[in-house]
Amino acid sequence: MKPDNSLFKRIQDRVTECLDLAARHTGRNFDPPMVRFNQRGRIAGSAWLEQWELRFNPVLLADNAEAFLTEIVPHEVAHLVAFALHGKVRPHGREWQSIMTGVFGLEPRTRHRLNTEKASPVFPYDCGCRIHKLSLRRHNSVKRGQKRYQCLHCGQPLHAVISSRKRKPS
Structure with a gap:
């Protein structure tokens, strides 16, 4: 399910709120970043420092709007603010933490x-x-015969688990 445009607007407004809050605390103004909703996979959001861009995952956003507004957006904005104030630093280092x-x-x-x-x-x-x-990527490469994986503990090859659910006859 993809979020509607009003949720995208709420995220963009929250980015602005976070930057305004950071400006009040630091005495420095921050330009608004480009905000995109094209993050994929298990990553909720990412900050692209040199491009001054934030990317958010629309699939995760659709089911977790409140978590995005309260945690994910400030997390990513903090990366941009840390970069603006301190330059290139450890991603989750003491500057970001502070x-x-x-x-x-x-x-x-x-x-x-x-x-x-x-x-x-x-x-x-x-x-x-x-x-x-x-x-999904690794599963598909196994299905196509391009890759084989083995257990790091026992060294045996991995085999797909066949679903035990009975299929309805077609």
């Missing part, structure tokens, strides 16, 4: 806790000692 806590009043978490199953489905594979979850 912006998260001091400016936004948030715990500086490096990873989100969103359910990513819709955005990035996984496929069960068995080796004999455990079940592994392969990404």
